[in-house]
Amino acid sequence: MSQYYFDHAASAPRRDEVADAMAPWQRGVVGNPSGSHRAARDARRAVEEARDEVAAFVGAKPGGVIFTGGGTESCDLAIAGVTSHHRRTHDTSEILISRVEHHAVSDAAEKMARDHDDVSVGYIDVDADGVVDLDSLMSRLSDDTAIVSVMAANNETGVRQPLDGVSALSKSIIPGGVITHTDAIAAASWVNLATVTATTDMISICAHKIGGPVNSGALVLRGDVTLEAVIPGGGQERGRRGGTVDVAAAVGLAAAVRLTMNELADVNDRVLDLQEKLVAAVRLIPGCQVSGLGALRVSGTVHVTFDDLASDELLFLLDQEGVCASAAASCSSGAASPSHVLAAMGVSHERARGSLRLSMGAETTEGEVDAVIAILSGVVYRLRAEA
Amino acid sequence: MSGGVDSSVADVDDARRVAQMLGIDHHVFNYTEEFERHVVAPFIEAYAAGRSPNPCIECNRHIKFDLLFERAARLGFDAVATGHHARVMARDGVHFLIRGADDQKDQSYVLGYLAENQLATLLLPIGAMNKSDVRRHAERLGLRTWDKPDSQDVCFIEASKGREVFLRQRIDLTPAVIVDAVSGEEIGATLGAELMTVGQRRGVLPARDGERRFVSKVDLHAGRVEVGRLEDILINEIALDASSLSFSHAELVDGSAVLAQWSAHGVAQRATLRHGAQWRLELDVPARPVAAGQSVVFYRLSEPTIVEGAAIVAVS
Numbered sequence: 001m002s003q004y005y006f007d008h009a010a011s012a013p014r015r016d017e018v019a020d021a022m023a024p025w026q027r028g029v030v031g032n033p034s035g036s037h038r039a040a041r042d043a044r045r046a047v048e049e050a051r052d053e054v055a056a057f058v059g060a061k062p063g064g065v066i067f068t069g070g071g072t073e074s075c076d077l078a079i080a081g082v083t084s085h086h087r088r089t090h091d092t093s094e095i096l097i098s099r100v101e102h103h104a105v106s107d108a109a110e111k112m113a114r115d116h117d118d119v120s121v122g123y124i125d126v127d128a129d130g131v132v133d134l135d136s137l138m139s140r141l142s143d144d145t146a147i148v149s150v151m152a153a154n155n156e157t158g159v160r161q162p163l164d165g166v167s168a169l170s171k172s173i174i175p176g177g178v179i180t181h182t183d184a185i186a187a188a189s190w191v192n193l194a195t196v197t198a199t200t201d202m203i204s205i206c207a208h209k210i211g212g213p214v215n216s217g218a219l220v221l222r223g224d225v226t227l228e229a230v231i232p233g234g235g236q237e238r239g240r241r242g243g244t245v246d247v248a249a250a251v252g253l254a255a256a257v258r259l260t261m262n263e264l265a266d267v268n269d270r271v272l273d274l275q276e277k278l279v280a281a282v283r284l285i286p287g288c289q290v291s292g293l294g295a296l297r298v299s300g301t302v303h304v305t306f307d308d309l310a311s312d313e314l315l316f317l318l319d320q321e322g323v324c325a326s327a328a329a330s331c332s333s334g335a336a337s338p339s340h341v342l343a344a345m346g347v348s349h350e351r352a353r354g355s356l357r358l359s360m361g362a363e364t365t366e367g368e369v370d371a372v373i374a375i376l377s378g379v380v381y382r383l384r385a386e387a
Numbered sequence: 388m389s390g391g392v393d394s395s396v397a398d399v400d401d402a403r404r405v406a407q408m409l410g411i412d413h414h415v416f417n418y419t420e421e422f423e424r425h426v427v428a429p430f431i432e433a434y435a436a437g438r439s440p441n442p443c444i445e446c447n448r449h450i451k452f453d454l455l456f457e458r459a460a461r462l463g464f465d466a467v468a469t470g471h472h473a474r475v476m477a478r479d480g481v482h483f484l485i486r487g488a489d490d491q492k493d494q495s496y497v498l499g500y501l502a503e504n505q506l507a508t509l510l511l512p513i514g515a516m517n518k519s520d521v522r523r524h525a526e527r528l529g530l531r532t533w534d535k536p537d538s539q540d541v542c543f544i545e546a547s548k549g550r551e552v553f554l555r556q557r558i559d560l561t562p563a564v565i566v567d568a569v570s571g572e573e574i575g576a577t578l579g580a581e582l583m584t585v586g587q588r589r590g591v592l593p594a595r596d597g598e599r600r601f602v603s604k605v606d607l608h609a610g611r612v613e614v615g616r617l618e619d620i621l622i623n624e625i626a627l628d629a630s631s632l633s634f635s636h637a638e639l640v641d642g643s644a645v646l647a648q649w650s651a652h653g654v655a656q657r658a659t660l661r662h663g664a665q666w667r668l669e670l671d672v673p674a675r676p677v678a679a680g681q682s683v684v685f686y687r688l689s690e691p692t693i694v695e696g697a698a699i700v701a702v703s
Binding site for chain 2 (some may be wrong): 316317319320334335336383386387
């Protein structure tokens with residue numbers, strides 16, 4: 001049976017170029033980059049070359065790149081690291097995040113508030129398309145705000161956020177300005193981060209969403225941001241992330257970043273056409289609603305909801321037909337669960353229970369899109385016939 | 388199927404690994420809301436109304452054998468298999484639910500509401516085995532659950548906290564005095580009359596005469612729990628909620644003699660089913676009171692392993 005991989009937003013296919021770049025650093029002697037001998041220097045050179053490439057990808061200076069164990073850790077370091085530093089000079093600290101953030105951000109923020117009485121979390125509302133309401137941000141900014149975190153694109157719906165507006169408010173409303181962070185993990189395959197995040201202080205990225213290895217990511221600081229390490233360890237990464245730097249992981253991230261940057265324009269053009277085709281087709285299915293249709297979205301993601309179908313059943317039958325897709329929100333058991341993103345957008349509970357995300361990538365073909373359209377239509381028809 | 392406390396994620400992990408080792412695709416379906424609506428909420432409501440519900444039976448009825456069966460049919464499955472200790476027997480094209488081979492572990496009681504058409508697509512692969520054989524088999528296959536302790540408690544209540552804490556967080560429990568019906572004396576008090584079940588002895592101190600006492604009546608409105616001597620509280624009949632009656636095959640006629648079982652591991656007793664103004668069960672031998680909300684499962688007198696139907700005990 002053919003397999004149609006439409007779950008790039010969960011994890012993108014590993015690129016051969018990435019595996020090739022990592023291979024020399026995955027067997028035999030690999031020096032500890034903190035050491036002083038030849039093998040250590042070789043490893044350190046590879047890490048620093050990787051750092052240069054990641055910096056260029058985000059449009060920042062190499063000194064701002066902190067290699068981490070993945071996207072979740074990057075977001076956690078941004079939120080916890082900046083808030084911990086803020087607490088040193090403030091009686092109270094508030095973390096402002098949008099209501100549609102990935103749990104990597106919201107759980108990190110909520111844990112800080114749980115652990116410290118002087119820390120609170122404020123939420124920025126979104127509109128029906130899932131775009132942050134800048135008035136809501138403006139009304140919540142205060143002298144206590146430690147950090148504002150708004151994602152570049154939503155991992156469930158693909159909806160992009162007005163980061164320039166977020167930065168402009170964060171820098172101008174409060175004297176001295178508030179530090180901004182963006183979780184750019186879902187956006188990294190689809191937008192030029194150097195321009196889109198140009199006004200944002202901190203950017204989290206993750207390798208496996210762009211064809212690299214899992215457990216590899218970076219938090220990139222633009223300009224002058226001070227944060228406290230979550231993992232102090234041995235002072236690596238200029239004291240901002242302890243633990244031996246994983247050479248293979250850094251090299252893999254750099255290779256994925258290089259491929260993404262080189263192919264960005266072409267892939268975007270091509271996948272945008274596929275997205276338009278997929279959206280037009282699913283809108284013909286009765287009762288199918290495309291999420292965030294009124295907003296700017298990344299090219300790879302099409303998120304839809306049905307008010308009379310269950311994600312569980314859709315995904316099961318799609319899987320039987322070889323389509324790998326996702327409900328985009330799941331609980332710890334792995335089962336589909338109602339999404340906080342859709343709730344924040346005001347989507348009804350019934351509709352949220354029938355959500356489906358189809359996410360494409362660089363290697364997705366038009367033939368695959370045609371096949372998935374046919375399979376999805378058939379599955380929906382069958383479920384309604386059996387109901 | 389698992390009830391949503393932290394341990395249930397570990398149960399899902401176990402199920403996934405066992406399925407992997409057996410070469411079975413593992414899918415997780417989320418029934419959190421349905422479970423809350425059909426099992427947890429009625430459980431709480433029943434206690435608040437002074438009844439003692441059996442949530443496992445409700446879960447089997449409304450989640451496993453209702454929603455899951457429907458979904459299985461919709462998704463194109465031929466049958467549903469569960470790990471209950473019970474068996475399905477086909478005789479002349481008719482399917483009967485019968486007791487599991489391991490009489491210590493028999494779970495036909497919690498499946499008593501299944502209808503014949505449901506039995507036709509139900510597989511109970513371990514019903515013919517003893518639990519010790521099941522464990523040996525699992526150990527031989529290298530399944531990591533081979534020595535996992537039997538589940539005993541209500542799955543959505545954390546064992547460390549228990550039923551009282553669970554209920555106290557959700558409803559106001561009623562303080563009550565405990566009155567000895569024999570002497571009329573107050574012999575104690577409880578902070579939660581809802582937690583006292585008619586017929587129970589556990590937690591009731593012996594009276595001044597040194598004899599055991601059993602809960603004979605729980606009156607939430609009056610804040611009063613009565614206890615009595617066993618011989619004074621014995622009952623001769625059990626009132627049944629007519630709307631809850633369910634028959635596996637044909638409806639049992641007025642005067643049908645059955646074997647009736649009203650707790651998961653109780654012994655079935657001879658009884659006669661009566662219609663009259665209200666459905667009730669006349670017991671051949673007097674028994675300790677049965678709490679409203681519990682289920683009674685009817686077994687065939689002539690073939691005592693065959694389930695004939697079930698009903699919920701009404702407030703008498």
